[in-house]
Amino acid sequence: xxxxxxxxxxxxxxxxxxxxxxxxxxxxxxxxxxxxxxxxxxxxxxxxxxxxxxxxxxxxxxxxxxxxxxxxxxxxxxxxxxxxxxxxxxxxxxxxxxxxxxxxxxxxxxxxxxxxxxxxxxxxxxxxxxxxxxxxxxxxxxxxxxxxxxxxxxxxxxxxxxxxxxxxxxxxxxxxxxxxxxxxxxxxxxxxxxxxxxxxxxxxxxxxxxxxxxxxxxxxxxxxxxxxxxxxxxxxxxxxxxxxxxxxxxxxxxxxxxxxxxxxxxxxxxxxxxxxxxxxxxxxxxxxxxxxxxxxxxxxxxxxxxxxxxxxxxxxxxxxxxxxxxxxxxxxxxxxxxxxxxxxxxxxxxxxxxxxxxxxxxxxxxxxxxxxxxxxxxxxxxxxxxxxxxxxxxxxxxxxxxxxxxxxxxxxxxxxxxxxxxxxxxxxxxxxxxxxxxxxxxxxxxxxxxxxxxxxxxxxxxxxxxxxxxxxxxxxxxxxxxxxxxxxxxxxxxxxxxxxxxxxxxxxxxxxxxxxxxxxxxxxxxxxxxxxxxxxxxxxxxxxxxxxxxxxxxxxxxxxxxxxxxxxxxxxxxxxxxxxxxxxxxxxxxxxxxxxxxxxxxxxxxx
Amino acid sequence: xxxxxxxxxxxxxxxxxxxxxxxxxxxxxxxxxxxxxxxxxxxxxxxxxxxxxxxxxxxxxxxxxxxxxxxxxxxxxxxxxxxxxxxxxxxxxxxxxxxxxxxxxxxxxxxxxxxxxxxxxxxxxxxxxxxxxxxxx
Numbered sequence: 001x002x003x004x005x006x007x008x009x010x011x012x013x014x015x016x017x018x019x020x021x022x023x024x025x026x027x028x029x030x031x032x033x034x035x036x037x038x039x040x041x042x043x044x045x046x047x048x049x050x051x052x053x054x055x056x057x058x059x060x061x062x063x064x065x066x067x068x069x070x071x072x073x074x075x076x077x078x079x080x081x082x083x084x085x086x087x088x089x090x091x092x093x094x095x096x097x098x099x100x101x102x103x104x105x106x107x108x109x110x111x112x113x114x115x116x117x118x119x120x121x122x123x124x125x126x127x128x129x130x131x132x133x134x135x136x137x138x139x140x141x142x143x144x145x146x147x148x149x150x151x152x153x154x155x156x157x158x159x160x161x162x163x164x165x166x167x168x169x170x171x172x173x174x175x176x177x178x179x180x181x182x183x184x185x186x187x188x189x190x191x192x193x194x195x196x197x198x199x200x201x202x203x204x205x206x207x208x209x210x211x212x213x214x215x216x217x218x219x220x221x222x223x224x225x226x227x228x229x230x231x232x233x234x235x236x237x238x239x240x241x242x243x244x245x246x247x248x249x250x251x252x253x254x255x256x257x258x259x260x261x262x263x264x265x266x267x268x269x270x271x272x273x274x275x276x277x278x279x280x281x282x283x284x285x286x287x288x289x290x291x292x293x294x295x296x297x298x299x300x301x302x303x304x305x306x307x308x309x310x311x312x313x314x315x316x317x318x319x320x321x322x323x324x325x326x327x328x329x330x331x332x333x334x335x336x337x338x339x340x341x342x343x344x345x346x347x348x349x350x351x352x353x354x355x356x357x358x359x360x361x362x363x364x365x366x367x368x369x370x371x372x373x374x375x376x377x378x379x380x381x382x383x384x385x386x387x388x389x390x391x392x393x394x395x396x397x398x399x400x401x402x403x404x405x406x407x408x409x410x411x412x413x414x415x416x417x418x419x420x421x422x423x424x425x426x427x428x429x430x431x432x433x434x435x436x437x438x439x440x441x442x443x444x445x446x447x448x449x450x451x452x453x454x455x456x457x458x459x460x461x462x463x464x465x466x467x468x469x470x471x472x473x474x475x476x477x478x479x480x481x482x483x484x485x486x487x488x489x490x491x492x493x494x495x496x497x498x499x500x501x502x503x504x505x506x507x508x509x510x511x512x513x514x515x516x517x518x519x520x521x522x523x524x525x526x527x528x529x530x531x532x533x534x535x536x537x538x539x540x541x542x543x544x545x546x547x548x549x550x551x552x553x554x555x556x557x558x559x560x561x562x563x564x565x566x567x568x569x570x571x572x573x574x575x576x577x578x579x580x581x582x583x584x585x586x587x588x589x590x591x592x593x594x595x596x597x598x599x600x601x602x603x604x605x606x607x
Numbered sequence: 608x609x610x611x612x613x614x615x616x617x618x619x620x621x622x623x624x625x626x627x628x629x630x631x632x633x634x635x636x637x638x639x640x641x642x643x644x645x646x647x648x649x650x651x652x653x654x655x656x657x658x659x660x661x662x663x664x665x666x667x668x669x670x671x672x673x674x675x676x677x678x679x680x681x682x683x684x685x686x687x688x689x690x691x692x693x694x695x696x697x698x699x700x701x702x703x704x705x706x707x708x709x710x711x712x713x714x715x716x717x718x719x720x721x722x723x724x725x726x727x728x729x730x731x732x733x734x735x736x737x738x739x740x741x742x743x744x
Contacts, residue, residue: 087681127700131709148704149697153663156646156715157656175689181682217693224690232677279677286675290691297694300701 026089032075033092039068054379057483112165118523124161127151142343145301168212179223197452206481218305232287315417383484401454419446488565494598560598632730639666643719668692670725
């Protein structure tokens with residue numbers, strides 16, 4: 001009886017001391033978060049985004065911003081140091097961490113950034129005003145789910161579609177955290193590991209695909225579909241799975257036994273993650289309906305995401321993690337139906353463009369990396385080097401964490417397959433030379449979950465060092481990896497003013513020549529003008545330029561952002577804009593119709 | 608996002624959870640009906656964009672997900688609710704485009720009215736569940 005009382009007293013004392021420690025760390029992380037937020041809010045006023053050079057914004061970040069970043073990391077670390085982190089201790093640090101990392105550009109820039117985001121807003125505006133699809137205007141119109149949805153919402157909200165642009169990246173980042181946290185709750189054992197995955201994802205996602213775009217929405221839907229499939233429709237440990245049948249084969253067992261022995265890992269490891277929820281057939285039916293809805297919307301919104309989703313669902317069916325074994329088939333049928341019905345205008349005649357890189361994985365990856373590294377300046381090389389380092393770091397850390405987990409008799413083939421499955425699309429499409437970035441984007445949640453498993457219970461010091469090392473490395477590289485394109489992805493209020501001048505003064509049906517299509521010109525009035533790209537013609541001599549320019553009437557639209565993009569990213573000479581403007585001034589048929597501090601519009605008359 | 612589960616299937620045994628669900632249903636109903644009024648009356652004010660956006664994503668999502676009895680935690684419920692709201696809004700817009708009946712304000716207003724009704728029913732169901740729990744105790 002006395003022993004029982006002693007045990008009770010010890011447990012009470014222990015829980016009381018743990019509670020006090022949690023309270024202390026909670027207050028600590030809260031105070032650090034408030035300080036970090038205050039410093040960050042002050043620092044964004046000191047950032048001059050238009051002074052960014054080839055290495056991006058990193059050289060322009062004031063010391064106060066760095067201090068805010070250090071405090072935000074300290075707040076997250078303080079929250080994670082508690083034995084059982086909870087929403088009370090982690091919510092504020094995660095919010096501030098998101099704001100510091102992904103909100104800096106949005107708060108520091110006077111107008112929303114990134115040309116493709118303006119184009120998406122333009123397509124949405126087309127739906128808002130016209131209300132029907134025209135795939136001949138642009139290939140992206142064929143996957144109009146988000147575009148029509150945004151147009152409809154903007155009309156109901158009483159705002160222009162550009163309203164969505166400014167804070168979309170931070171909002172998307174926060175929305176991704178919800179399904180990732182839920183996947184963490186399912187796959188990771190300790191509360192610390194479940195929370196640790198979130199800062200890692202935030203700092204690992206430098207890929208810049210979270211702007212207002214179909215792929216940003218589709219990534220969220222992708223994560224939620226996977227979540228429903230492994231949770232409400234989950235079926236962990238099913239012996240009928242294909243992977244279980246293969247692993248039971250005699251040949252495989254003897255080969256695997258030798259290999260596992262050589263690696264020093266157990267042959268029979270426990271699967272990571274909780275068992276499925278016990279739900280009735282009605283709930284399963286409703287969940288199936290939701291999967292249908294989300295897959296359908298994803299298919300209608302983005303060409304690439306549903307393909308990756310098919311591969312990921314096939315991987316889950318292979319491991320027997322989901323009851324919905326034919327989900328990949330449903331998604332595949334959806335993709336084929338949409339492509340054959342709505343998007344046929346695009347793929348007929350473009351098969352070589354879409355599937356030209358089939359089987360040429362090395363060429364596709366090399367094209368993606370060399371395209372970015374080809375730029376000559378040291379600043380650009382530094383940015384691209386930082387991105388490669390960050391990518392390699394997280395992939396290697398995930399591999400090492402998987403190995404550590406396996407040695408502790410845990411396995412996570414679902415996560416490994418979810419991380420590897422998007423790589424299959426690298427063998428299928430080039431996606432305009434961006435496929436490697438997209439693979440990383442889709443793999444990142446699973447990679448982060450794998451790295452976070454290193455801090456799971458029993459992970460030991462090595463696991464903590466691995467997680468902490470990767471997190472600190474990624475935080476240190478983040479200003480280069482994420483803000484590295486700032487020099488040529490910003491727009492000025494002058495650019496927007498010139499665009500609005502064009503909308504109000506240039507007649508519908510006119511030809512407008514620009515250096516590059518990815519401009520604010522597309523933010524509205526889609527299909528009003530014949531846009532023509534000048535490209536390297538801006539470097540031509542006055543005599544050649546006269547021959548190149550159309551015999552009026554036409555307009556030329558020149559901005560500071562075009563100048564930055566061409567000089568920093570495409571290696572144009574630093575004086576091209578002055579020379580081009582001087583050359584235009586020398587042509588009698590060209591006159592300047594509009595000018596402000598960062599943009600000009602020229603009119604070409606008949607000559 | 609604490610990961611603390613509250614068993615929605617067994618809400619009769621948890622009047623606290625039923626109260627939370629009732630509050631969620633009523634809040635969503637208020638936001639949805641406000642957004643419907645703003646949209647249908649074309650009443651421009653500073654709050655309208657935010658109210659309509661929240662109503663479309665959260666109100667509509669919860670109006671469907673609230674009926675599905677899954678035992679889950681906040682992050683799961685929030686993910687599925689947001690995705691469902693987004694999915695329904697996009698599906699509605701696709702239908703309008705395909706049917707060549709582009710009346711976004713009226714359609715969104717009607718959707719929000721339906722979502723209000725569903726959220727009120729959900730709140731009522733939670734209240735009944737909570738009263739049932741008190742009676743059984």
